Amino acid sequence: GQQLNQSPQSMFIQEGEDVSMNCTSSSIFNTWLWYKQDPGEGPVLLIALYKAGELTSNGRLTAQFGITRKDSFLNISASIPSDVGIYFCAGGSQGNLIFGKGTKLSVKP
Amino acid sequence: KAGVTQTPRYLIKTRGQQVTLSCSPISGHRSVSWYQQTPGQGLQFLFEYFSETQRNKGNFPGRFSGRQFSNSRSEMNVSTLELGDSALYLCASSPPSGGVSSEAFFGQGTRLTVV
Numbered sequence: 001g002q003q004l005n006q007s008p009q010s011m012f013i014q015e016g017e018d019v020s021m022n023c024t025s026s027s028i029f030n031t032w033l034w035y036k037q038d039p040g041e042g043p044v045l046l047i048a049l050y051k052a053g054e055l056t057s058n059g060r061l062t063a064q065f066g067i068t069r070k071d072s073f074l075n076i077s078a079s080i081p082s083d084v085g086i087y088f089c090a091g092g093s094q095g096n097l098i099f100g101k102g103t104k105l106s107v108k109p
Numbered sequence: 110k111a112g113v114t115q116t117p118r119y120l121i122k123t124r125g126q127q128v129t130l131s132c133s134p135i136s137g138h139r140s141v142s143w144y145q146q147t148p149g150q151g152l153q154f155l156f157e158y159f160s161e162t163q164r165n166k167g168n169f170p171g172r173f174s175g176r177q178f179s180n181s182r183s184e185m186n187v188s189t190l191e192l193g194d195s196a197l198y199l200c201a202s203s204p205p206s207g208g209v210s211s212e213a214f215f216g217q218g219t220r221l222t223v224v
Contacts, residue, residue, distance in 0.1 A: 041218070042218045095164065097154060098154075099144075
């Protein structure tokens with residue numbers, strides 16, 4: 001079946017650092033979505049991408065829909081403490097939305 | 110505009126019992142999807158309803174079922190509960206122009222614990 005490989009699984013950030021994460025698949029998707037989930041809450045939609053090559057920003061967040069339609073990345077610039085949480089990518093096609101396993105962002109001790 | 114509302118937020122049930130979870134989508138959204146989230150398996154798609162009809166279905170046993178009412182509100186039912194059904198159950202609604210593979214807006218979830 002369709003699977004998404006999301007990396008890294010976890011990372012530690014220091015305030016002010018830029019962060020990058022990505023999702024890859026062997027399947028083609030028509031939609032790429034990026035979500036953030038805080039503990040005990042549902043995922044919150046950050047960015048939605050609908051066209052191959054599309055680059056979209058939402059404040060300090062930037063995401064791109066890969067040209068091959070098999071991958072997407074999310075960048076967070078100048079991270080702040082409230083950026084901690086779990087980020088999920090999701091690929092959509094043919095009435096199905098597949099989620100990556102998530103990237104857990106924590107603050108460097 | 111109110112978001113997706115799920116009730117109850119927390120639930121504890123005994124093995125063998127059945128449970129019904131409720132979801133009210135964002136006003137105007139007709140597509141409602143259900144997901145199971147566990148630490149081991151992540152977010153897994155259960156099913157999607159649109160205009161009171163199940164439009165898509167994930168790979169879950171028949172113990173998991175759902176329905177949608179004419180006002181787009183949806184319920185999910187799990188019968189003969191097993192310990193492995195303990196999870197966060199999330200409902201998501203999508204705008205009229207899309208479906209389960211487009212923008213999905215999630216509720217806060219129902220945390221089900223089976224003991």
